[in-house]
Amino acid sequence: MFTGSKLAKAVALTAAVAVVSSCGLPRSGPTKREIYSGSVEKDGNAFVVSVNDHVARATNVTPALGFSKAFINAGVVGSDTIHAGDVLGLTIWENVDDPLLGAPGTSATPLQEVQVDGAGFIFIPYAGRIRAAGNTPEALRRIITQKLDKQTPDPQVLVSRLAGDGATVSIVGGVGGQGVYPIERPTRTLGSMLAKAGGISVEPEVTQITVIRGNKQGKIWFEDLYKHPKLDIPLRGGDRILIEQDTRSFTALGATGAQSRVKFTSQSLSAMEAIAQVGGLSSNFADPKGVFVLREEPAKIANAVLNRKDLQGEQRMIYVLDLTKPNGIFVARDFMIRDGDTIYITEAPFVQWSKTLSAWMGTLNSANTVNTLAGN
Missing domain, CATH: 3.10.560.10 (Outer membrane lipoprotein wza domain like)
Structure with missing residues (x-):
């Protein structure tokens, strides 16, 4: 028969052996x-x-990030080139008392906000339907002048290109101001357009820029845009620019x-x-x-x-x-x-x-407690 003291020691010894042999000690992962x-x-x-x-x-x-040759080798779009969807401002002066386009006694006739249609044409009274897309304001001025010259003597025409839907890019993501921006003389390249949008609002070291053009796209690191000037590509109307932080x-x-x-x-x-x-x-x-x-x-x-x-x-x-x-x-x-x-x-x-030793010591301390209680 086991006395209380012997029973307690036997239990302690059995428990200690079980702890060590079971490999059930807590740990952070495999060895x-x-x-x-x-x-x-x-x-x-x-x-x-x-x-x-x-x-x-x-x-x-x-x-490997970068732009294809199609992006890099694209020429800079002329800042004054007219596109489908653009809005034009026209003013026509006639050197007669009874003008074709204006009220009697007026020499200047403003035609404000004439929009270029989807096919690239505009309509001017007495001049007819004229192709505007692909021309500069100066070239279009000459065309309209030639058309009206047959109707009124020595007409003077002024054409200005206003910001329009046909020559814009959209910028979304981590920039100061998301939105749709027109391609103008100061913003014809990627870097200048980002500056126009308020610059990036995420960490430069891990910022990526994606340009989507039709069914093609290219991606670069933001820092490379200024390290390698060739990556400051010319923009095209309809480009979509995405600024995002690296997701790796x-x-x-x-x-x-x-x-x-x-x-x-x-x-x-x-x-x-x-x-x-x-x-x-x-x-x-x-x-x-x-x-x-x-x-x-x-x-x-x-x-x-x-x-x-x-x-x-x-x-x-x-x-x-x-x-x-x-x-x-x-x-x-x-x-x-x-x-x-x-x-x-x-x-x-x-x-x-150390964990095994701690387990042993804890078990033995428990055994001593049991032994003390048993002795009482």
Whole structure:
């Protein structure tokens, strides 16, 4: 028969063994050993690769943004060119007492807000239907003068192009003033039009500009617009300009300063910068030898990383960074994070040992309490 004291000790011993053997201790995620056990070499479905200079170069792929030649090589639209939908202001002077267009005794006849129709024509009394689209105000003035010269002696014509619907662009997104803007002499290119709209209202480092023209579109980084003058493309009537913040992000898990989904803060982001962005490694828990980056890698890059040619389709890759190596920090600085990556940092081995010890001590303290009560 067990006495009360012996029974309490037996219960404590059994509980302590159960805690350690069950592997039920709380933790932030899998251990290094468990991750490696899922590698292809051990019949898993992911390639586990230690990052070195070769791997960093092979995986260094950044989003390719830019405008096609059709956008870049397009000529600047003449600031005075008339388009379908534009509104014109016309004034006609006649050198007679009884003018064709005006009241008797008046020499000038204003024809305000004459709109160019969808086919590009306007109608002028006694001159008929005249094609305006594609002409400058000066060219249209000459045409109208020739038409009226047959009806009234020596007519004088003034034509001005007002802001119209036919030569406008729409700007939406992160700008000071969203809206529809006419293409005028000072705003014939992308950069000047953005300035007209009040400039961007989001972080310049992660701002992207998309220009949609018909069924074509191009996208660039805002900062590149001023670094590369050729990207300041001429605009066309009907262009749609979208200003938006970069939507790329990565997920940080494990023994980091913060576990969350994190947006990119620059055009390119290294593993070292990403770790710093989430508060760095936890000094109390993180294993600097166990920094993992998980991603779905295109076959072309996976083959280059593994020095193979037979892989097809996306491959699950787990890249391992060891910050304790002599060049570990340099490699982490050269290894680029991509959209959708998961950064997982394992706990240091002593952390689990410490948790196990704490569990033992807690169980033994409970046993001592039971033993004391039993002795009473």
